[in-house]
Amino acid sequence: MQLLRDILDKQVVDREQVKIGKVDGLVAELRQAKPPRVIAVELGSIALGRRLGAVPGRWAARLVARLSGKRQTRPHRIAWNKVRDIGVDIEFDIDVRQTKIFAWQDWLREHVIGRIPGA
Amino acid sequence: MKKLLEISLGVVTSVGGFLEVGSIATAAQAGALFGFQLVWAVVLGTICIIFLVEMAGRFAAVSHHTIADGIRERFGFNAFIWPLLAALFVNFLVLSAEIGGVAIAAELATGIGFQWWALPVAFFVWLLLWKGTFGLIEKGMSMLGLVTLCFVVAAVMLHPDWKEVATGAVPNLPQHDTAKYWFMAVSILGASISPYLFMFYSSGGIEDQWDKTYIGANRAIAGLGMSFGGGISVGVLIVAALVLGAHGVTQVDDYNQLPLMLIPIFGFWGFVLFVVSLAIACFGAALEVALQQAYLVAQGFGWTWGEDLKPRDDPGFSLVYTLSVFLAAVPIALGLDPLKLTIFSMALTAASLPLTVVPFLFLLNDDHYVGEHCNGVISNAAVIFIIALGFVLALVTIPLQIFGGA
Amino acid sequence: MVAAFIFMISSNCNERKMVGSAIRLTRAFLPLLLLALTSCSSSETAEQQIKLASSTAQAAVMVTDAWLSGAAPPRYASSALQSFTETLADAGRQVQSVSPSDPARREAVSTALGRLSSAAKRAQTAVEAEQHAQAGQAQRELRTAQSDLATAYRQYFSPDR
Numbered sequence: 069m070q071l072l073r074d075i076l077d078k079q080v081v082d083r084e085q086v087k088i089g090k091v092d093g094l095v096a097e098l099r100q101a102k103p104p105r106v107i108a109v110e111l112g113s114i115a116l117g118r119r120l121g122a123v124p125g126r127w128a129a130r131l132v133a134r135l136s137g138k139r140q141t142r143p144h145r146i147a148w149n150k151v152r153d154i155g156v157d158i159e160f161d162i163d164v165r166q167t168k169i170f171a172w173q174d175w176l177r178e179h180v181i182g183r184i185p186g187a
Numbered sequence: 188m189k190k191l192l193e194i195s196l197g198v199v200t201s202v203g204g205f206l207e208v209g210s211i212a213t214a215a216q217a218g219a220l221f222g223f224q225l226v227w228a229v230v231l232g233t234i235c236i237i238f239l240v241e242m243a244g245r246f247a248a249v250s251h252h253t254i255a256d257g258i259r260e261r262f263g264f265n266a267f268i269w270p271l272l273a274a275l276f277v278n279f280l281v282l283s284a285e286i287g288g289v290a291i292a293a294e295l296a297t298g299i300g301f302q303w304w305a306l307p308v309a310f311f312v313w314l315l316l317w318k319g320t321f322g323l324i325e326k327g328m329s330m331l332g333l334v335t336l337c338f339v340v341a342a343v344m345l346h347p348d349w350k351e352v353a354t355g356a357v358p359n360l361p362q363h364d365t366a367k368y369w370f371m372a373v374s375i376l377g378a379s380i381s382p383y384l385f386m387f388y389s390s391g392g393i394e395d396q397w398d399k400t401y402i403g404a405n406r407a408i409a410g411l412g413m414s415f416g417g418g419i420s421v422g423v424l425i426v427a428a429l430v431l432g433a434h435g436v437t438q439v440d441d442y443n444q445l446p447l448m449l450i451p452i453f454g455f456w457g458f459v460l461f462v463v464s465l466a467i468a469c470f471g472a473a474l475e476v477a478l479q480q481a482y483l484v485a486q487g488f489g490w491t492w493g494e495d496l497k498p499r500d501d502p503g504f505s506l507v508y509t510l511s512v513f514l515a516a517v518p519i520a521l522g523l524d525p526l527k528l529t530i531f532s533m534a535l536t537a538a539s540l541p542l543t544v545v546p547f548l549f550l551l552n553d554d555h556y557v558g559e560h561c562n563g564v565i566s567n568a569a570v571i572f573i574i575a576l577g578f579v580l581a582l583v584t585i586p587l588q589i590f591g592g593a
Numbered sequence: 594m595v596a597a598f599i600f601m602i603s604s605n606c607n608e609r610k611m612v613g614s615a616i617r618l619t620r621a622f623l624p625l626l627l628l629a630l631t632s633c634s635s636s637e638t639a640e641q642q643i644k645l646a647s648s649t650a651q652a653a654v655m656v657t658d659a660w661l662s663g664a665a666p667p668r669y670a671s672s673a674l675q676s677f678t679e680t681l682a683d684a685g686r687q688v689q690s691v692s693p694s695d696p697a698r699r700e701a702v703s704t705a706l707g708r709l710s711s712a713a714k715r716a717q718t719a720v721e722a723e724q725h726a727q728a729g730q731a732q733r734e735l736r737t738a739q740s741d742l743a744t745a746y747r748q749y750f751s752p753d754r
């Protein structure tokens with residue numbers, strides 16, 4: 069399997085088949101005398117920003133920090149050993165509701181979309 | 188039997204959804220000034236869109252990916268961002284033009300200036316997206332869109348010289364207004380080969396849960412639906428040539444001239460038919476383009492999407508179409524002439540084609556996605572031709588805009 | 594002119610083998626563009642304006658016709674005529690601003706354009722007042738002024754100027 073071709077930018081779903089994002093980045097562990105090993109995938113705007121370059125990465129991190137009100141922000145990570153299935157989508161054995169990946173969507177639902185009648 | 192019903196429904200949908208402000212305006216302008224001479228541009232554009240729509244549908248049916256998913260996955264985010272930005276921008280202009288089209292129809296019907304209609308129209312578009320389902324929007328609006336067939340009826344009633352129409356279907360050189368001629372050819376091609384059309388179609392394939400058994404149906408829907416749709420555009424062009432052009436109205440720069448196309452044929456009902464056709468065609472297109480903006484962003488970033496979901500279940504997706512619709516209404520509300528915006532955005536669509544069509548060449552030949560249903564020689568030749576055409580269009584659009592568009 | 598444009602771009606690309614295409618293309622483009630823009634003489638603007646005016650006048654005739662036969666609602670007819678009047682008046686101003694080689698011939702064109710715009714204005718007033726006779730008269734005036742414009746146009750661009 070070629071990591072960059074087959075994993076990066078694939079759709080990620082949780083165990084309920086909820087679409088939670090794309091594989092925006094990969095985290096690999098360098099090992100001595102052995103080939104590197106993927107330990108996690110990254111999701112979210114910071115990971116995406118970093119793909120475009122160091123400067124957009126910093127911008128994205130700053131923006132996310134500003135919006136979430138935290139001093140330090142990191143991309144969302146899902147450990148590679150949670151992978152359940154790789155097909156059209158990559159399924160991870162997690163429940164998105166127990167992660168912070170959808171924090172912004174929850175905020176949006178609560179403060180904007182949910183307040184409009186008929187939502 | 189069930190498939191046959193689905194095919195006919197799909198064809199009807201494509202026919203009813205084909206005409207929009209761009210195809211009406213460009214065909215009317217071309218017919219008025221050049222008679223049947225630019226029929227070839229409509230025919231060529233229709234052939235190109237048939238191929239692209241067929242491929243987009245086949246890609247969705249076989250790989251269960253939309254075109255946007257495919258581009259991101261195959262080429263990576265750093266490459267995807269360019270077609271994404273280009274499509275978002277062009278779609279914004281087109282959406283604005285479609286809202287303008289409905290607003291013009293409202294102005295013609297009521298006498299109240301079009302800029303006052305921009306926000307109410309945007310609100311209705313949004314409301315239907317908010318409350319409606321994919322089936323309602325795709326099938327319902329397109330059924331109503333069949334009213335645009337009145338242009339075909341009108342064209343037949345005018346007894347055009349069909350031999351001359353056929354002659355116009357072969358590319359030919361202009362005898363006068365050379366710059367305008369080529370600019371119009373570019374705008375017609377842009378109006379016919381709209382990226383939103385084939386991208387929306389692939390999202391629709393996923394929304395309707397297509398699988399490999401739909402390959403045949405997809406081919407029939409793309410081929411028949413788009414051909415008949417192109418036929419309506421030719422109808423508009425013929426009517427414009429034989430009504431406006433023949434009366435000496437050669438420069439259709441003012442949307443007030445447009446209803447004159449059908450009045451000499453149908454009398455007062457011609458006026459009504461024109462206004463209703465324009466309103467429905469543009470309203471349907473506005474729904475599709477707004478939805479396509481949301482599809483594009485949600486698919487590009489992997490969010491939950493689906494028009495059949497409740498807005499609270501896909502808040503990101505709903506937010507994108509909400510913002511798109513209301514932002515696109517702003518230029519019209521500020522009084523920007525919808526007809527000028529339409530012509531401009533059609534030319535720009537043509538110029539953006541290479542960015543959205545080049546990926547087809549790779550995606551539809553990657554057995555990772557489409558397996559044994561790869562492109563054949565003819566489809567590949569068609570894509571290469573469209574890409575080449577797109578590059579030529581991208582190069583000539585700006586100079587032509589200066590010489591022929593003003 | 595445009596055909597030549599396309600040809601020149603492509604030959605340019607072949608010679609330089611597409612190196613630094615974007616910048617070179619713009620460089621090749623700009624002088625051409627400027628040349629072509631400046632070569633668009635004032636007579637071309639006048640010609641465009643006359644063509645536009647003639648087409649608009651015909652549209653005004655058609656709208657009045659449609660209203661007279663009850664096929665166009667009055668609100669549409671009057672706002673269309675108002676818009677056409679403005680276009681015609683604007684064409685008149687544009688032609689006025691052109692520096693002519695022969696002022697007398699430009700005057701003839703200008704007069705015809707003025708008559709067209711005032712006839713369109715009268716048609717609009719008649720539609721609003723629901724006066725069929727006046728509308729018919731304004732329509733006839735539109736037609737005669739239109740043929741005057743055609744004559745003036747032919748003289749304006751006759752080779753002996």
